[in-house]
Each structure stands twice: as structure tokens, then as C-alpha cells.
Amino acid sequence: MRRHRIAAIPADGIGKEVIPAGLEVLRALAERDGGFALDVEDFPWGSDYYRATGRMMPEDGLETLKGFDAIFFGAVGDKDLPDDITLWGLRLKICQGFDQYANIRPTRVLPGLTSPLRAVNPGDIDWVIVRENSEGEYAGHGGRAHRGHPEEIATETAIFTRVGVTRIMRTAFRIAASRPRKLLTVVTKSNAQRHGMVFWDEIAAEVARDFPDVTWDKELVDAMAARMVRKPGSIDTVVATNLHADILSDLAGAVAGSLGVAPTANLDPERRHPSMFEPIHGSAFDIAGKGIANPVATFWTAAMMLEHLGEAPAARRLMTAVEQVCADGVLTADVGGRAMTAEVTAAVVAAIKGANA
Ligand code: IPM
Ligand code: MG
Numbered sequence: 002m003r004r005h006r007i008a009a010i011p012a013d014g015i016g017k018e019v020i021p022a023g024l025e026v027l028r029a030l031a032e033r034d035g036g037f038a039l040d041v042e043d044f045p046w047g048s049d050y051y052r053a054t055g056r057m058m059p060e061d062g063l064e065t066l067k068g069f070d071a072i073f074f075g076a077v078g079d080k081d082l083p084d085d086i087t088l089w090g091l092r093l094k095i096c097q098g099f100d101q102y103a104n105i106r107p108t109r110v111l112p113g114l115t116s117p118l119r120a121v122n123p124g125d126i127d128w129v130i131v132r133e134n135s136e137g138e139y140a141g142h143g144g145r146a147h148r149g150h151p152e153e154i155a156t157e158t159a160i161f162t163r164v165g166v167t168r169i170m171r172t173a174f175r176i177a178a179s180r181p182r183k184l185l186t187v188v189t190k191s192n193a194q195r196h197g198m199v200f201w202d203e204i205a206a207e208v209a210r211d212f213p214d215v216t217w218d219k220e221l222v223d224a225m226a227a228r229m230v231r232k233p234g235s236i237d238t239v240v241a242t243n244l245h246a247d248i249l250s251d252l253a254g255a256v257a258g259s260l261g262v263a264p265t266a267n268l269d270p271e272r273r274h275p276s277m278f279e280p281i282h283g284s285a286f287d288i289a290g291k292g293i294a295n296p297v298a299t300f301w302t303a304a305m306m307l308e309h310l311g312e313a314p315a316a317r318r319l320m321t322a323v324e325q326v327c328a329d330g331v332l333t334a335d336v337g338g339r340a341m342t343a344e345v346t347a348a349v350v351a352a353i354k355g356a357n358a
Contacts, residue, residue, distance in 0.1 A: 003037040005310045008069040008275070012047030012091060014284025015294035016075020022296040022346040023073060023303045026322075029350045030307070030315045037312055042069075048079035048087055057090030063098045071306050072277040075299075078284035089141070092279075096134055099274035101267035102165065103172045104132035105305070106250045106281065111297070112328035114258035114336050121233060121256070129180070130239045130253060131173040132246030134267055136165045137197075139243040159242075161197040163204065170208040172270055173240035177215045180237060185217040188225050188241035188249065201242070226252060254281060261295030261335040264302035266309065278306040292341045295333040297323055300349060322352035 007027075011020035024041060031039055044065075046058040057077070059065070066072060072095065077087045095101070108128040110116050116126070140160035147153045170187075177185035187205040191198035202219060209217055220228060222245045229236065229252055241249060254263035263281040280298030288294060300323050307316035326348040332338025333345060340348075 003311075005037060005039050005071065005312075006069045007039050007041045007306075008044060008066050008072045009041050010044045010046055010072060010091075011075035012077050012284070013049075013079050013087065014076055014286040014289040015282070016047070016077070016284055018289070018292065018294045018342050019280060019296045019299040020073060020075040022342055023299040025346055026296075026300055026319065026349050026353065027303055027307075029353045030319055033318065033353050033356070034312070034315050037310075037315070041073075046091060047075075047077060048082050051079075051082065051087070051090065057087060058094070063095065066095065066099075066275060069275045070310060072275050073303070073306060074277050074279035076280065076282065076284040078286065080286050093139070093141075095277055096267050099269055099277070100135060101269050101274070101276055102133065102135035102168060103266075103268040103270050104134035104246070105176070105266045105268060106130040106132060106246070106253065107264065107301075107305075108250075108253040108257045110257050111262060112324050113330055113332060114262065114327060116256055116258050118230060118233065118256055126233050126236075126257060128233075128236050128239060128253060129176055130241065130246050130250050131169065131176060132241060132250065133165065133169040133243050135243075136160045136162060137243035159194075159197050159244075161200050161242075163200075166201055166204040167208060168270075169240060170205050171211075172268075173238060174208055174212040174215055174217075177217070177238035178212055182237040183215050184237035185215050186225070186236060186239045187217060187219045188222050188239060188245050189219055190222050190245070192221060198242075205240075222249070225249060229253065229256060250281060259295065259336045260298075261333065262297040262301065264298050264305055266302070266305045268309070276306075276309055278302045278309075292343060293334055294342050295335050296342050296345055296349075297327065297333075297336075318353060318356055319349075322349050322356065325352050 011017045051057050110123045112123045138159045142158040143156040145155045191202045254260040260282045267277040304316040304319045331348040
């Protein structure tokens with residue numbers, strides 16, 4: 002029996018609803034498969050933990066997480082706490098502490114979902130956005146001076162290192178090479194940002210030489226936003242900086258029908274540390290506690306986690322079940338349905354149990 006140790010951190014808002022739903026589905030998959038088991042440990046970290054202890058997670062939190070094979074994460078964000086506290090105290094701390102430098106964000110229009118783009122049907126979009134996840138605009142470099150005075154100043158410096166850019170480019174080219182179209186778009190803004198972004202472009206061209214079978218092009222981030230809407234079929238794999246990919250991945254989620262279905266993996270591709278899997282949607286405290294959150298992003302995220310753990314058949318079985326349930330119209334309100342989180346979860350569990358393959 003293959004055993005995988007999973008740290009579950011539901012954290013805030015609807016994270017507390019979708020992670021239990023994800024675990025239910027994972028249990029059904031392990032049972033159906035028979036070849037692997039998941040040892041899940043739950044951690045109550047997040048904003049409530051902060052209110053009780055003054056920290057988003059214990060001081061030795063990373064030490065604790067080190068022993069796990071993967072982290073299954075909900076969302077952070079609380080209406081009464083500043084976002085920079087909740088984010089830097091937990092999610093970014095884990096991403097940066099474990100050097101999870103590659104953030105992978107697949108986008109597809111699932112069956113049963115409707116893209117707001119008139120010409121796009123299920124199957125027409127199949128993108129993977131590779132987001133640099135360790136530096137760039139999120140490096141945390143900068144500061145404030147002259148606080149409270151008229152000349153007050155704040156700087157926020159984007160950091161690009163040769164190591165950081167090279168490794169994300171290699172990851173993106175590798176992913177592009179593994180996909181049928183072998184097509185990569187490098188997103189940049191080197192027309193306006195003459196240092197970091199020109200460096201980014203130069204390294205892309207260097208790395209490209211090692212991947213002669215990948216066709217690649219370069220697109221300025223603003224033009225890329227327009228291209229995602231106007232020529233979505235011209236896109237396959239995309240690599241972009243931390244901030245650019247943050248923005249483009251929300252657009253991708255919207256184009257695919259809902260952010261409620263968009264998953265992500267924060268990977269340490271070298272596997273020195275556990276990687277972290279989470280839905281992109283965030284804590285959504287406006288709908289928290291109502292039982293109406295869309296669990297599909299978390300299920301898709303769980304499939305990415307299974308794949309990372311070497312359980313590809315279970316990952317495929319999960320996505321097949323999710324697609325079947327979506328196609329059957331068992332959908333939450335954000336994607337035009339009326340089902341509750343628990344109903345979608347039960348339908349996916351039933352599809353897993355009933356699957357022939
Ligand atoms: C995301 C989110 C986060 C980010 C927020 C919560 C800071 O938008 O994962 O895309 O920008 O990284
Ligand atoms: Mg975002």
C-alpha cells in the first residue's frame with residue numbers, strides 16, 4: 002500500500018467548506034483505487050488562530066509541515082484583518098519558506114459550463130499558466146520612510162534573479178514540451194520596464210535553445226489580456242511574472258466560466274519540500290457559511306495533488322467524475338446552478354464509486 006501524508010489547512014472563509022469536501026472525495030478515490038492511502042492531518046491555522054494566538058500559524062509551522070508529502074490548502078483572508086497579515090503570515094510564508102517557485106494554473110472550459118466569450122465552447126480552451134511564485138513583484142522588497150509626513154514615501158521593488166528566472170523558464174518550457182501542441186507564450190513588459198523585463202526576455206531566449214521542439218512567442222502583458230479574449234485558441238502554455246500571472250489567471254478563470262473552478266499548484270519542482278495545492282478563488286467571506294461554495298476548484302486541485310504524488314490514474318478518475326457531474330448540470334450558483342456544496346460533493350463521490358475505469 003502506498004501511503005501519502007497530507008497536511009490539510011482549510012484556513013479561512015469558504016476554505017473551511019471546500020477542503021472537507023475535497024477530503025471526502027479523496028477518501029472515496031483511495032477506497033476505489035485500493036493501492037494507496039492518505040494519512041491526513043488537519044491544521045487549524047488561519048485568521049481565527051491569529052485572533053486566538055497573535056500568529057497565523059505557530060512559529061515552528063514550517064518545521065511541522067516539512068514531514069508531509071503535500072499540503073492541501075483552502076484560502077486566507079478575513080474581513081476584519083489586513084490582507085497583508087493574513088497572506089504573509091500563512092500562504093506566502095509557506096510558498097516562500099518551501100521555495101515553491103512554480104505556480105501552475107490550468108484553465109479549461111469544463112463540460113456544462115458556459116464561457117462568457119460567445120465563440121468559446123467546452124474543449125476550446127486548454128491553457129496552463131506558469132506563474133513565477135518566489136520573487137518578482139511579490140519579493141517583499143521595499144519600505145516606507147518619512148511616515149506621516151508630507152514627503153512620505155513607499156517603494157515596492159520587483160526582484161528578478163538569474164536563478165529565479167531561469168528555473169521558471171525551464172519549468173514552463175518543460176511543461177510546454179510535455180503537451181500536445183508544444184506551444185509557449187512568454188509574457189513580458191519589456192517595452193516599458195527596461196531592466197527586469199529585458200532580463201526576463203533574454204533568459205527566455207537562452208532557455209529556449211534547450212527546447213528546440215517547443216514553438217514559443219513573446220507577448221506584452223496588456224496585449225496578452227486582449228489575446229486571451231480575442232484569440233483564445235492561439236494559446237497553450239503561458240509563463241509570466243508573479244503579478245502578471247496573478248492578473249491573467251483571474252481573467253483565465255473568468256473566461257473559463259467561473260473562478261469557482263480554477264485550481265492551482267504551488268510546486269517545488271525539485272521536491273526538496275512539500276508542494277501546496279489550493280483553489281484560486283480565495284476565502285470569499287461574502288458567501289462563507291452558506292454551503293454554496295463551488296467545490297470544483299478544490300477537486301481539480303486535489304487531482305493535481307494526486308498527480309504530483311504519483312497517483313495519475315486516481316487523478317484522471319477524479320477529473321472524469323468532476324466533468325461528468327458538471328455535464329449533468331449539478332452546478333453551484335456561481336456557474337448558473339442551484340446545487341449546494343454538499344450536493345456537488347455527493348455527486349462526485351457517487352461518480353467515483355460508480356466508475357468502471
Ligand atoms: C492568487 C491570489 C493571491 C495572489 C492573493 C490572495 C494575494 O490572488 O493566488 O492569485 O495574488 O497571489
Ligand atoms: Mg489572484
